[in-house]
Amino acid sequence: EAGVAQSPRYKIIEKRQSVAFWCNPISGHATLYWYQQILGQGPKLLIQFQNNGVVDDSQLPKDRFSAERLKGVDSTLKIQPAKLEDSAVYLCASSLERYSGNTIYFGEGSWLTVV
Amino acid sequence: DAKTTQPPSMDCAEGRAANLPCNHSTISGNEYVYWYRQIHSQGPQYIIHGLKNNETNEMASLIITEDRKSSTLILPHATLRDTAVYYCIVRGTYKYIFGTGTRLKVLA
Numbered sequence: 369e370a371g372v373a374q375s376p377r378y379k380i381i382e383k384r385q386s387v388a389f390w391c392n393p394i395s396g397h398a399t400l401y402w403y404q405q406i407l408g409q410g411p412k413l414l415i416q417f418q419n420n421g422v423v424d425d426s427q428l429p430k431d432r433f434s435a436e437r438l439k440g441v442d443s444t445l446k447i448q449p450a451k452l453e454d455s456a457v458y459l460c461a462s463s464l465e466r467y468s469g470n471t472i473y474f475g476e477g478s479w480l481t482v483v
Numbered sequence: 484d485a486k487t488t489q490p491p492s493m494d495c496a497e498g499r500a501a502n503l504p505c506n507h508s509t510i511s512g513n514e515y516v517y518w519y520r521q522i523h524s525q526g527p528q529y530i531i532h533g534l535k536n537n538e539t540n541e542m543a544s545l546i547i548t549e550d551r552k553s554s555t556l557i558l559p560h561a562t563l564r565d566t567a568v569y570y571c572i573v574r575g576t577y578k579y580i581f582g583t584g585t586r587l588k589v590l591a
Contacts, residue, residue, distance in 0.1 A: 372526075403581075408583075409583065410570060410581030410582050410583050410584055411527065411581045412581070413579070413580070459526050459527070461526075468513060468514055468515045468574040468575060469515055469532075469534070471517070471529055471532060472517075472529075472579060473529060474519075474526035474527045474528070474529075475526050476525055476526045477525070477526045479524075
């Protein structure tokens with residue numbers, strides 16, 4: 369079974385530029401998550417989708433971050449304009465459903481460096 | 484959501500059992516305990532999860548105390564490739580909250 373796919377794997381941009389990350393979850397998984405992981409810290413949830421609807425985006429900096437999951441499958445996370453403090457790994461994850469007994473599986477992450 | 488407390492680091496000799504503790508004293512009745520590990524530059528890898536009973540799979544064993552306020556992840560025969568950061572997470576209200584985890588170093 370294919371895992372969670374993410375691209376690009378690495379990205380270096382200058383501050384104030386924009387960047388987009390793509391995620392393809394495990395087939396059949398209704399719930400999709402985007403996490404931000406800053407070096408030395410645990411992952412922090414940015415946004416959670418159930419099918420193509422947003423369930424939780426309370427930690428998403430909405431002035432610069434946006435995410436969509438238009439057809440309930442693939443998702444894109446965008447940052448515009450980027451700041452130095454956005455340098456982090458952006459992890460996409462998915463689970464069959466939202467409930468606590470459903471395991472969340474993570475992709476390898478997209479590494480962002482803002483210079 | 485319930486929070487977890489883990490020691491920041493641990494060492495283990497190769498071939499010995501690694502026992503990683505986790506406290507989750509505010510866990511609710513329907514919240515599961517999950518364990519993940521993260522090797523540098525990779526995404527978190529699922530290891531095991533449980534609700535009340537002890538669980539075992541090909542990677543590890545999970546021991547949950549009767550009051551569910553703490554748990555222990557056991558890697559029965561640690562290898563150098565088990566060196567990683569291990570996260571204990573209580574899954575509640577449909578999302579995970581990660582702490583800073585335990586950095587396990589397996590020594591040759």
